[in-house]
Amino acid sequence: MKKLLILIMVLALLMSAVFTGCSPAGKEDTDTIKIGVASPYTGDYAQFGDYTKDGAELAVEEINKAGGVLGKPIEIVYGDDKGDSKEAVSVAQKFASDKNIVGIVGHFFSGATLAAGPIYQQNEIPTISVASTNPDVANIGDYVYRINVGDNYQGSQLAKLLKDKGYNKATVIYDNSDYGKGVSDVFTNSFTELGGEVLLNESYLGGQDKDFSLILTKVKNSDTEVIVLVSYYTEASLIIQQAKNLGIDAPFYASDSSYTDDFLTLAGDAANGVHVVCYFHESDPSEAAQEFVKKFEAKYNKKVDSWSPYAYDAMYVMADAINRAGTTDGPAVRDAIAATEGLQGATGVTNFKGAREPVGKDLIILVVENGEYLVEK
Amino acid sequence: MIVQQLVNGLTIGSIYAMVALGYTLAYGILGLINFAHGDVYMVGAFVAYFCITVLDLNVIVSFIISLVISGILGALIEFTAFRSIRTGSRSSQLISAIGVSIILQNAVMLTMGSDTKPFPKVMNTSVYEFTNITISSTQILIMIVALIFMIMLYFLIYKTRVGISMRSTAQDAAMSSLMGINVNKVISITFSIGAVFGAAAGILVGIYYNSIVFNMGSSMGLKAFVAAVLGGIGNIPGTMLGGIVLGLAESLGATLISAKYKDAFSFIILIFVLLFKPTGLFGKKEIEKV
Known part of the structure; x- marks a missing residue:
């Protein structure tokens, strides 16, 4: 009985500590x-x-x-x-x-x-x-x-760029995340609106999948002219290497999430010729x-x-x-x-001007050459 | 396209089969599911990575060093985590295995870092194109190495004295002990062999994907476990086939339905096998010993 009482008291003490944590106590005066x-x-x-x-x-x-x-x-x-x-x-x-x-x-x-x-x-x-x-x-x-x-901008800009370059049939491979789905959807809609065709829309589980040969074989057997890769750098490097091993020639356009130095290290030679979107580059004038x-x-x-x-x-x-x-x-x-x-x-x-994202910041297209990012002319 | 997907499936299936053998060996001899096995696979890849990049050793030497270290690790895991509770309940053995898995993952994460590491390029990948299939030299390497390892295992188990003592221990440990077999030694050897298979698969995967990461063992461990159950856990030829069947099923599912559900296929297969043929496709009916 005594033990039970002590237990209840300890629990009550713990609860009170928890609840004071939640109550909207005023901010303390701090030095920082x-x-x-x-x-x-x-x-x-x-x-x-x-x-x-x-x-x-x-x-x-x-x-x-x-x-x-x-x-x-x-x-x-x-x-x-x-x-x-x-x-x-x-x-x-x-x-x-x-x-x-x-x-x-x-x-x-x-x-x-x-x-x-x-x-x-x-x-x-x-x-x-x-x-x-x-x-x-x-x-x-x-x-x-x-x-x-946001991605509305990236997706639509990318669609416009690819259409301007004369590509009509694209494939999107995306990370099955909020980010990946967002870019993929916007790109697909914009590209279709511009008269292009998205042949395949394939996704994978980021952080888990290491083998993309199944997706890439499908890509190889379609008439894809260009591949849009909405993927983080770890998977992007795997996908690009495995595509090379399967003999896929279509060029890759990777979204901003691939733009890291680790992408170059992990992908090695396979990264050469890949286009990458970025939001800031040191050459910004x-x-x-x-x-x-x-x-x-x-x-x-x-x-x-x-x-x-x-x-x-x-x-x-x-x-x-x-x-x-x-x-x-x-x-x-x-x-x-x-x-x-x-x-x-x-x-x-x-400028937030009532919106919760800035207006008018631009993206930059890079291309990998000899294991380095260069701004595409 | 189907043919190409079958080649892809065969490659990954060979890897599943090699890792699955580790589960089958441990289960066959102790009736224990060693969930730390996936992490031995990861450690094998990391040891080879360390030998090649830091110690600057030749790839073949690194491969052998990694297999030896993993073999010792396998025996060590058996000695520390399973030997004292061998007669204990199955759940405590399972918990012990999961504990080892967590220790191994964290040890590698702390010493090597948590980021994905590029596995050094040990061979030039060339791509061979045929009329409707493309096959890369790494894929061929994986299939050949897997085949050699499996043939070696077959001879070891069925044609050598060690193999005979392993099989007899699996049948009846107490009786084998009476016949003069050092059961503890045989069990250690069995775990070592399982670990060597795991490590070899880990290195092949490193070469194939050019990348390794500290938690690569968990998903592979699960898949290989499914492969082992599919083929009949405890049954060596069955497990080999189970791995290959699983790889092929995944690739066919991905082609015919969607690659998104690749992992779902393997687990659906697991559920169906457990429902309709709990001993696995090639497993024998087991009579509970009393």
Whole structure:
């Protein structure tokens, strides 16, 4: 009996601790402004996490050197979502339970942002996602923004480009994720509207499938003139190598998610001649972009990738919004983000103008030659 | 196109068969499903990767080193995880196996990193085109190596003294022990052989796909387990055929229906086999020993 009583008391104690955690206790006065930065830092997609980290850290270093936000330095709190929607939810819950976190930069994958976004929305934590391109990300709610243009843009631009190059019969191979389905759908619709024909629409399970010979044999036996690959770099490299082994000659156009250095390492010789879409390239002529490239190379001693400038800009937009809001309260910061207009960053000018994604940032088509990315002329 | 898909299916089926043999050997001799086997397959690939890239060794030497280390690992797993609970309940053996699987995966993740590694190019892949099939040299390599390994296993089991003691231990361990067979040693050898098969398959997969990752063993382990059950777990020729049948079924399913459901086919097959022929396509009816 006594044991039971003790058990009940311990449980009650635990419950009370849990519930106080949930109650909307006011923010403590802290010495730093905490911002959550969520991305896959381990696992199959870890390189994307490094991109976010590099960009965000560079921005924070500069912001803090210039006096911080509201007179306090920014402190980054990392959340590793491993690129997985389920993990993203637990990261979001962890962030949401820490009342000192005033904003989120991330998540990276569309699937992760779509899963975690509603939690930030509910807890009124302003979020600026990096690289989550699925069209639905902009519809989660008024607390969730993204710093880059979406797949509607990428899919339709790609369709137009291929049609202009004279291709009429295409095949799409896509990762069965929110991102992959998004790009594939938009591309298929736009390409068909332009008068082209999508012969095959094949998908696979990212992170599980290693053998694509079954899909590729189907492609080989169709009249495909060009293959659009909406896939992350690990699978993209496998697909391209296996296509080569099967003797497929049709050119590959890979979506932005393949654009990493690991893609070149993993794919080796097979990568030569593959076209890759990217959102940022070091050859971008704008002054802000060139300044970013210089600072990035000085700090990290490596080449700029597609996404760290976006993480960098997202951090700046967040800091700028908190400064303008004059407080760290969620609703006030949200309103300030929504009002962001004409903010010059490495990736161009960010205008939210009522939409939750920027307008007018462009994509770049690269082609791999001798194991290096070059801008296609 | 069907012929081409059959070639693809045969390649992956040979790999399934090799990994599945590890399950069958462990099950045949101990009645135990060794779920750590998929991770031995992964460790084999990583040891070869380490030998080639870090130690800069020749591919054949690396292959042999990897097989030896995996063989020792197989015996070690049996010694640490299964020997003391050999007479225990099946569920504790199963849990022990899953524990080993988690340890191996995490050990490799911590030492080698969690990202996908490009397996070094050990041979120039050439592609042969025939009228309606294309076959690459790596595919041929996989089929030949798998065939050689299976023939070797067949001779080992049916024509050597070790094989005889393995078969007798599988039939009745206590009786074999009375006849002067060192049962513990035989069981260790059996696990080693299973591990060597797994490791060889791991290296072949590394060469075929040019990439390896620390969790590559889990999905392959499951597939190979299905292959073993399909052919009749415990039955060596049956398991070999089971692997090949599974590879072919997947490729036919992918061609006729959709590649999206490739994995679903293997599990649907598993369910049907368990429903209608629980001993597997080539398995014998087992009489529970009392």
